[in-house]
Amino acid sequence: MSVTAPTGFRAAGVHAGLKASGTRDLALVVNDGPHAVAAGVFTTNRVVAAPVVWSRVVLGDGVARAVVLNSGGANACTGPEGFVDTHTTAEHVGQVLDVSAGDVAVCSTGLIGERLDMPALLAGVDAAAAALSTDGGADAARAIMTTDTVPKEVVVHGGAPGRTWTVGGMAKGAGMLAPGLATMLCVLTTDAVVTEEDARAALREATRTTLERVDSDGCMSTNDTVLLLASGASGVPADRAALTEALTAACAGLARALVADAEGASHEIAVTVRGASDADAAVAVARAVTRSNLFKAAVFGNDPNWGRVLAAVGTVPPDVAPYDADRLDVTINGVQVCRAGGVGEDRSLVDLAAAREVRVVVDLHAGTAAATVWTNDLTHDYVHENSAYSS
């Protein structure tokens, strides 16, 4: 169901002909109201795709009535012509749906540096508009896939018995998952009655602790976008705390699904740093570990190489994360392989081959804060997919 799980939304996913594979490549999500509250979070990359430039403006007033998303082309680094293409797309969606183009967000994903096939895309918009339905969420989730092997959808319920509201969401992304999100497109919908301010604050907080803590390959995308559309169709108000909680659960579910389907991965790795002076310090240390190609290649080889964990921990500057290197502990899948910066239990006690999920815990013994960042192992298939990828 994903984005059509809450009331007040229709969606569709069609094949417009942008992807050579012949699969669905254009999605449309429409908020039928009564409200059109919206919020967005975008990549912090300085090189941004035309649809990001456009959608930032659309979301600026906290109102959006539709989102059109295409795979088969990122429309990034395409110059003024690329921006015209995005603008034309929004205008066309606006005409077809009879809403202002200024209330239509646009998302694109695929190869950078290529113009989109606009006739195919605009015809696809017509087809999608004709196919819009209140159970179109699943098709929409399929249409935004690139190298994803499965669609990512989530549904979370909020409120109290008799007065419930729902959050639905879909996401795509299987590589390029990094610091400020990932080529990761994500659309969340809710039928709760919420204010613009609460929508913005709740989305910001929900992504900060979930999607922003997924770091598959350390590469930040030009196209990352997370959008929230709120229809108010349930008639049930949600306050900021309740909305934040529901959005966080939805984003956490999608983030976990993204990691599980990361390009070529054979393990998902949760790096938890605890005993940190504050949460930022914990995140910084965890991120350093999740970006160590050497550690990630070791995990692929089922080698619990904790020395590579410590080498990565040691790269974080003291002003970012204070700790004493002689007090560091590292536990891998429950086995404390490193104690007080030195050799702990026998590393051969760690069995990484038994499961996809690997849990690394680093204790800094420098405070009480903790954070977890997710990543994947570095595999032959990652290299293969990303050396052959051009779709």
Place this chain on the structure above:
Amino acid sequence: MSVTAPTGFRAAGVHAGLKASGTRDLALVVNDGPHAVAAGVFTTNRVVAAPVVWSRVVLGDGVARAVVLNSGGANACTGPEGFVDTHTTAEHVGQVLDVSAGDVAVCSTGLIGERLDMPALLAGVDAAAAALSTDGGADAARAIMTTDTVPKEVVVHGGAPGRTWTVGGMAKGAGMLAPGLATMLCVLTTDAVVTEEDARAALREATRTTLERVDSDGCMSTNDTVLLLASGASGVPADRAALTEALTAACAGLARALVADAEGASHEIAVTVRGASDADAAVAVARAVTRSNLFKAAVFGNDPNWGRVLAAVGTVPPDVAPYDADRLDVTINGVQVCRAGGVGEDRSLVDLAAAREVRVVVDLHAGTAAATVWTNDLTHDYVHENSAYSS
């Protein structure tokens, strides 16, 4: 010849039994004077191996008479016992050579988190001392190899006709080449007459623009060490500028050799950033590109994916490197594939399969500074070597 090319030095490389492969694994380099001037540059990792802790102290007074280096074990994360092992090694070398242990630097490389086989190592020191010779440089260069496929040696001449001096050097390192050097061990020798201050300043400057601009896999080692020993045996003084020039040439040669032999690489990639506001900005942008797994995997697939270059450039904060994203140019092997942030010449004009060396030039159009950082492509073999690596 390497470290024994200058007069006043003897060296040896022997098999002590630390490496399972049965190849040479212990090197000794001795400065017979008349001077014993020395300088060192070490990893900036906060998690450092015992030999780094020791050698920093040894080099503190600008004097060293010998360096003992072993492969087959990094002696990192080995706690107080590991430090005792390093100390014992230095004491033993001091006894055998009849010099103060406080003038004996120690370097180790290999797996982190394992104690060294000290009886084997100390017997190896005896064997190396017995084998010391003025043409032992080649054996020493072989003894410090780990996953290196070839030894790295360099000889540079300085001075004027009739008044010459020489710099010799050896290095090892094939992975973990990163920010503050790499598990990279490097010993440079010279027979020039130099002051402690000049030795320190010249080594610092020479490494800054060479070995510190090699970034094979973004992973910083716990053991990186670059040492300079000056015997003064030529009787010819070298001033700071001349010494810096010769050391820079030597380090550049070794850095190039390290990149050419990086683990599993099929391409060497030179990322030059020009038009930068200052050199630090140029280095920061170049380093961001050299750390993009996506771009490096694309190069492995002979795909000139300039969008991934721009996506990496965009991750550098504006206060570090000011530029306008709409003015960025990217040239790959002479073909300007990106012009003014958009599509330039046809990417199919770039032939990456023709040669190992790939030259990427990013023009920021924000100033006149430039810098080059070297890296490698990300290959199946990199993943394989680093998932299987435990020697």
